[in-house]
Amino acid sequence: MAEERDPQVSRRYRELGSEEPPPSLDQAILAASRRSTAPRRRWTVPLAVAAAAMLAVGIALHVERERPDTAVPAAPAEAPRDAARNAPPAVSGRAARELQPQAETRSKEERSEAQEAPAAPAPIPQTAPAARAMSDAADPERLLEQIAELRKQGRHEEADKALEDFRRRYPDYRIPESALKK
Amino acid sequence: MGEAPDEELMLAYRGGDAGAFETLYKRHRARLFRFVLRSIRSRSTAEELYQEIWMRVIEARSSYVPKARFTTWLYTIAHNRMVDHWRRSGLSLVSLDDADVPVAAADPARQVEGREALARFAAALERLPAAQREAFLLHEEAGLTVAEIAAASGSNEEAAKSRLRYALAKLKAAADG
Numbered sequence: 001m002a003e004e005r006d007p008q009v010s011r012r013y014r015e016l017g018s019e020e021p022p023p024s025l026d027q028a029i030l031a032a033s034r035r036s037t038a039p040r041r042r043w044t045v046p047l048a049v050a051a052a053a054m055l056a057v058g059i060a061l062h063v064e065r066e067r068p069d070t071a072v073p074a075a076p077a078e079a080p081r082d083a084a085r086n087a088p089p090a091v092s093g094r095a096a097r098e099l100q101p102q103a104e105t106r107s108k109e110e111r112s113e114a115q116e117a118p119a120a121p122a123p124i125p126q127t128a129p130a131a132r133a134m135s136d137a138a139d140p141e142r143l144l145e146q147i148a149e150l151r152k153q154g155r156h157e158e159a160d161k162a163l164e165d166f167r168r169r170y171p172d173y174r175i176p177e178s179a180l181k182k
Numbered sequence: 183m184g185e186a187p188d189e190e191l192m193l194a195y196r197g198g199d200a201g202a203f204e205t206l207y208k209r210h211r212a213r214l215f216r217f218v219l220r221s222i223r224s225r226s227t228a229e230e231l232y233q234e235i236w237m238r239v240i241e242a243r244s245s246y247v248p249k250a251r252f253t254t255w256l257y258t259i260a261h262n263r264m265v266d267h268w269r270r271s272g273l274s275l276v277s278l279d280d281a282d283v284p285v286a287a288a289d290p291a292r293q294v295e296g297r298e299a300l301a302r303f304a305a306a307l308e309r310l311p312a313a314q315r316e317a318f319l320l321h322e323e324a325g326l327t328v329a330e331i332a333a334a335s336g337s338n339e340e341a342a343k344s345r346l347r348y349a350l351a352k353l354k355a356a357a358d359g
Contacts, residue, residue, distance in 0.1 A: 037195070
């Protein structure tokens with residue numbers, strides 16, 4: 001019974017009007033979809049590699065200068081990984097900005113950048129171990145547990161940010177109250 | 183490609199076919215827009231949320247797996263986005279079930295002069311508690327079944343059925359009156 005429509009209610013509802021999105025919105029959305037499937041520019045890959053290499057060298061030199069007495073230099077081994085993590089989004093972000101029409105908002109640009117480099121998390125400051133753990137985890141249930149844990153600890157700002165990232169990665173996922181409630 | 187099922191189109195888009203998205207978008211744009219507009223009623227907010235919902239579809243394309251009808255997936259994303267919007271406006275999820283969502287006065291452009299019955303119906307739709315209104319719109323506008331309404335709104339079938347029944351009863355009374 002609830003599956004069936006009431007013809008009178010349906011008719012009244014249809015009489016309310018048939019509003020549609022404005023053409024400008026259609027264009028913005030379709031443009032974003034085209035950008036998402038557009039091949040990367042050829043120069044971005046070598047540039048990303050070059051940027052990663054430069055960063056790796058820079059970090060290695062910095063570590064070398066800061067820790068002259070260290071017998072076993074463990075940090076340089078970490079450097080290329082960090083550099084590789086940091087460099088590609090910067091390049092992708094610039095490419096994304098160049099592809100963005102000027103009329104679009106900053107928040108849309110940020111989304112586009114996030115979309116351009118889904119496998120490369122943003123640089124993680126050492127002061128945010130929770131955030132680092134968050135981006136390392138891939139399982140949505142685990143991520144939600146971590147967000148709930150942040151809430152428990154009263155770290156709502158971090159939880160909000162993690163939740164926003166979660167929504168982008170899993171937009172259809174049902175989020176429990178423990179991850180939402182402040 | 184025009185006649186291809188939604189799920190096939192979304193998979194083609196996941197594979198890099200922007201044309202498949204365009205077909206999909208044209209198929210769902212008007213209904214989704216009305217769903218959001220009649221749930222939120224502030225046109226500017228509705229437009230913003232509508233765009234964000236599609237952006238989330240675009241962002242999630244690489245991880246899309248057709249577990250259910252595309253329509254259910256799309257409206258689940260819409261539901262989640264609107265819940266976030268209401269939460270930020272200070273409404274708890276519980277209040278969505280029990281109380282009306284406070285909104286600005288109805289857009290005068292949407293009032294139909296001289297057509298009292300229709301105005302009464304519009305008012306009844308606006309007065310529905312948010313969860314009931316959502317169940318009705320998912321049914322009437324998006325064409326979802328009760329099971330799909332439950333899936334899209336993160337509830338169970340009993341709750342979805344009950345919300346839809348209450349909504350229909352109130353709207354029928356307004357339509358009859």
